[in-house]
Amino acid sequence: MKISVNQSLLSKVLxxxxxxxxxRTTIPILKGILLKTVxxxxxxxxxxxxxxxxxxxxxxxxxxxxxxxPASLFTDIVKMLPNGEIEISCDPSMNVTIKCLTSExxxxxxxxxxxxxxxxxxxxxxxxxxxxxxxEMISRTSFAASIDESKGIIVGILMELDEGAMxxxxxxxxxxxxxxxxxxxxxxxxxxxxARILSEINKILxxxxxADTVKLTLDEKRGVVDISDTxxxxxxxxxxxxxxxxxxxxxxxxxxxxxxxxLVDAIERASVMARKGKNNLIVLSxxxxxxxxxxxxxxxxxxxxxxxxxEGDEIRIGFNAKFILDALKAVDDEEILLDMNxxxxxxxxxxxxxxxxxxxxxxxxxxxx
Amino acid sequence: MKISVNQSLLSKVLxxxxxxxxxRTTIPILKGILLKTVxxxxxxxxxxxxxxxxxxxxxxxxxxxxxxxPASLFTDIVKMLPNGEIEISCDPSMNVTIKCLTSExxxxxxxxxxxxxxxxxxxxxxxxxxxxxxxEMISRTSFAASIDESKGIIVGILMELDEGAMxxxxxxxxxxxxxxxxxxxxxxxxxxxxARILSEINKILxxxxxADTVKLTLDEKRGVVDISDTxxxxxxxxxxxxxxxxxxxxxxxxxxxxxxxxLVDAIERASVMARKGKNNLIVLSxxxxxxxxxxxxxxxxxxxxxxxxxEGDEIRIGFNAKFILDALKAVDDEEILLDMNxxxxxxxxxxxxxxxxxxxxxxxxxxxx
Numbered sequence: 001m002k003i004s005v006n007q008s009l010l011s012k013v014l015x016x017x018x019x020x021x022x023x024r025t026t027i028p029i030l031k032g033i034l035l036k037t038v039x040x041x042x043x044x045x046x047x048x049x050x051x052x053x054x055x056x057x058x059x060x061x062x063x064x065x066x067x068x069x070p071a072s073l074f075t076d077i078v079k080m081l082p083n084g085e086i087e088i089s090c091d092p093s094m095n096v097t098i099k100c101l102t103s104e105x106x107x108x109x110x111x112x113x114x115x116x117x118x119x120x121x122x123x124x125x126x127x128x129x130x131x132x133x134x135x136e137m138i139s140r141t142s143f144a145a146s147i148d149e150s151k152g153i154i155v156g157i158l159m160e161l162d163e164g165a166m167x168x169x170x171x172x173x174x175x176x177x178x179x180x181x182x183x184x185x186x187x188x189x190x191x192x193x194x195a196r197i198l199s200e201i202n203k204i205l206x207x208x209x210x211a212d213t214v215k216l217t218l219d220e221k222r223g224v225v226d227i228s229d230t231x232x233x234x235x236x237x238x239x240x241x242x243x244x245x246x247x248x249x250x251x252x253x254x255x256x257x258x259x260x261x262x263l264v265d266a267i268e269r270a271s272v273m274a275r276k277g278k279n280n281l282i283v284l285s286x287x288x289x290x291x292x293x294x295x296x297x298x299x300x301x302x303x304x305x306x307x308x309x310x311e312g313d314e315i316r317i318g319f320n321a322k323f324i325l326d327a328l329k330a331v332d333d334e335e336i337l338l339d340m341n342x343x344x345x346x347x348x349x350x351x352x353x354x355x356x357x358x359x360x361x362x363x364x365x366x367x368x369x
Numbered sequence: 370m371k372i373s374v375n376q377s378l379l380s381k382v383l384x385x386x387x388x389x390x391x392x393r394t395t396i397p398i399l400k401g402i403l404l405k406t407v408x409x410x411x412x413x414x415x416x417x418x419x420x421x422x423x424x425x426x427x428x429x430x431x432x433x434x435x436x437x438x439p440a441s442l443f444t445d446i447v448k449m450l451p452n453g454e455i456e457i458s459c460d461p462s463m464n465v466t467i468k469c470l471t472s473e474x475x476x477x478x479x480x481x482x483x484x485x486x487x488x489x490x491x492x493x494x495x496x497x498x499x500x501x502x503x504x505e506m507i508s509r510t511s512f513a514a515s516i517d518e519s520k521g522i523i524v525g526i527l528m529e530l531d532e533g534a535m536x537x538x539x540x541x542x543x544x545x546x547x548x549x550x551x552x553x554x555x556x557x558x559x560x561x562x563x564a565r566i567l568s569e570i571n572k573i574l575x576x577x578x579x580a581d582t583v584k585l586t587l588d589e590k591r592g593v594v595d596i597s598d599t600x601x602x603x604x605x606x607x608x609x610x611x612x613x614x615x616x617x618x619x620x621x622x623x624x625x626x627x628x629x630x631x632l633v634d635a636i637e638r639a640s641v642m643a644r645k646g647k648n649n650l651i652v653l654s655x656x657x658x659x660x661x662x663x664x665x666x667x668x669x670x671x672x673x674x675x676x677x678x679x680e681g682d683e684i685r686i687g688f689n690a691k692f693i694l695d696a697l698k699a700v701d702d703e704e705i706l707l708d709m710n711x712x713x714x715x716x717x718x719x720x721x722x723x724x725x726x727x728x729x730x731x732x733x734x735x736x737x738x
Contacts, residue, residue, distance in 0.1 A: 073642075073645065076641045077638075080637060080638045102674045102675060103638050103672075104671070104673075105670070106671075107668055107669035108667075265451075266472075269449045272442070272449055273474065276442065299439060299477055300442070300465075300477055302473070303472075303474075306471060
């Protein structure tokens with residue numbers, strides 16, 4: 001293999017592809033990136049078996065071939081080189097030479113035969129989404145999934161495709177996030193994808209600003225996210241997701257309409273004290289047109305007050321401040337609704353109009369005074 | 370005590386003073402900041418016994434008094450409050466109330482009597498330095514001091530005041546940094562200050578952009594750095610510093626004149642490989658008008674080449690790349706000199722003209738080929 005490639009282009013592609021390189025793997029070949037000449041240029045592939053990324057960069061191919069290079073060393077070298085043409089060549093013993101102006105590196109590559117086959121999937125169903133809507137739905141739900149891999153399926157986000165709608169749902173036993181958007185889809189489908197991987201995909205999407213559409217192709221076990229010249233292959237999670245619709249409360253005795261930004265600021269100020277105590281506990285008390293937020297720790301107490309609109313009963317209810325903040329910060333509406341029933345039943349945070357999101361948050365039991 | 374103070378002003382002052390709060394202390398009072406009303410406003414003090422900082426902020430004093438507040442909680446609270454007037458009051462039981470618009474915090478303070486006395490020093494000698502020159506000398510030397518507190522006096526920087534000159538010297542057994550500047554001083558004086566503390570002072574000086582002059586007052590055991598309305602009290606180190614002049618080589622058989630930036634870039638690129646190996650070793654080979662830098666690790670090899678001017682013999686010599694880079698990055702000259710003798714004797718990095726700095730770096734023994 002012998003190619004000539006622009007340093008800056010190659011560096012950008014490595015930035016994306018190296019996100020699929022596992023830092024903790026015990027399989028040496030997975031610490032590498034596969035370089036392979038293709039008609040479009042040079043295809044770079046990396047995989048940690050849960051997620052694989054393929055991306056092609058235009059290069060001048062002087063001699064066809066392929067080799068696996070150590071990901072971290074190769075990326076470090078390319079990043080350090082000056083912006084200009086880099087010549088990369090590989091001899092039959094898999095010794096890779098990298099030349100650029102007055103620099104010359106020789107590194108030990110591995111045979112491409114040992115690299116796991118990422119392969120093509122037999123395209124059964126294909127869906128197309130607006131990139132920004134797709135990104136927004138991931139950021140509105142992924143934080144609510146469990147990060148404890150021993151908890152099974154709830155490390156995943158349920159993606160529900162239905163006639164004209166896509167829903168994403170994540171939960172961790174203390175709270176649940178539901179995001180909805182309309183989409184031109186034909187087939188009904190429910191898949192579950194690890195939330196960590198969807199967050200990773202969100203980061204990759206940020207590095208590809210020129211694309212508007214995300215294409216998702218599914219077979220039984222895998223999904224392929226195609227965006228511009230980048231292909232991300234993910235393993236789907238298997239299992240039964242919680243019937244989330246059954247958990248969403250249908251009624252409310254208390255409805256608070258609040259300015260979202262004011263509420264975020266007040267809870268963040270109260271959190272300064274709450275996080276010094278146990279459970280990060282804040283207490284919301286609603287009466288008349290006031291919402292009072294209090295918290296106490298061994299080091300002191302805090303009291304915040306803001307104007308709200310109240311429909312229904314007065315209430316006093318405790319929450320983990322983080323769960324409320326996570327939800328309120330994931331959306332950008334000026335006003336939001338807090339729908340509640342009693343101090344021991346869940347609160348639902350939702351938009352004033354529509355159902356683009358719903359955040360269900362379990363309360364923390366508090367003493368009577 | 371009862372005062373009213375602007376949030377933004379107080380936040381800036383806390384940013385400086387809290388640098389003297391020890392995070393690891395086992396003495397509870399040292400986790401606090403002393404607030405005390407004085408004629409100029411509110412004086413804030415913090416101390417970890419090695420370094421103490423005092424700074425005064427203009428406030429409206431409604432009632433005189435003093436209290437020690439928990440540094441991290443108090444700083445967090447003030448930072449989170451909106452920019453406006455904050456009312457801070459303290460009752461006789463040392464309960465501190467902080468009010469700002471709709472926020473009200475109550476935190477537990479401590480009696481100021483337990484706070485260590487920072488005190489005034491009987492001004493024996495006073496020196497004045499240009500702030501930028503002072504900062505520059507610290508950044509040109511502090512990185513070369515030992516960070517191993519068990520190594521004794523070499524964790525310190527020697528500050529040598531002489532007629533018309535100030536020198537700073539730091540060393541760690543592998544390299545030595547000497548910085549020199551002219552200053553209008555009268556008394557001869559040699560003091561040693563912990564390099565970590567001088568680096569801390571450098572950070573503080575960056576937060577005080579409006580001052581041009583640093584005043585240093587010394588007694589036997591302590592130094593006071595006065596800058597604008599900030600006072601930093603430091604404990605001087607006791608002991609005998611190495612007679613550094615005896616170590617500086619007086620002659621050289623090889624003199625390389627190199628472009629500093631080109632040399633830095635080439636060594637950084639070679640370091641990508643060097644840091645994968647042992648000792649971070651690079652080998653410099655000088656012949657004719659070329660400097661070749663090579664390095665090897667288990668993962669491969671690298672070779673860099675740049676044009677230089679050579680006076681004297683050819684040489685092949687090994688170094689820890691970090692030591693050369695630290696020195697070259699601490700200065701900003703376009704060209705620098707590398708003075709050497711043999712492959713087992715130290716290299717001296719110095720300016721083409723003058724003696725504003727000298728970096729002595731011990732070589733690493735390398736095999737013959």
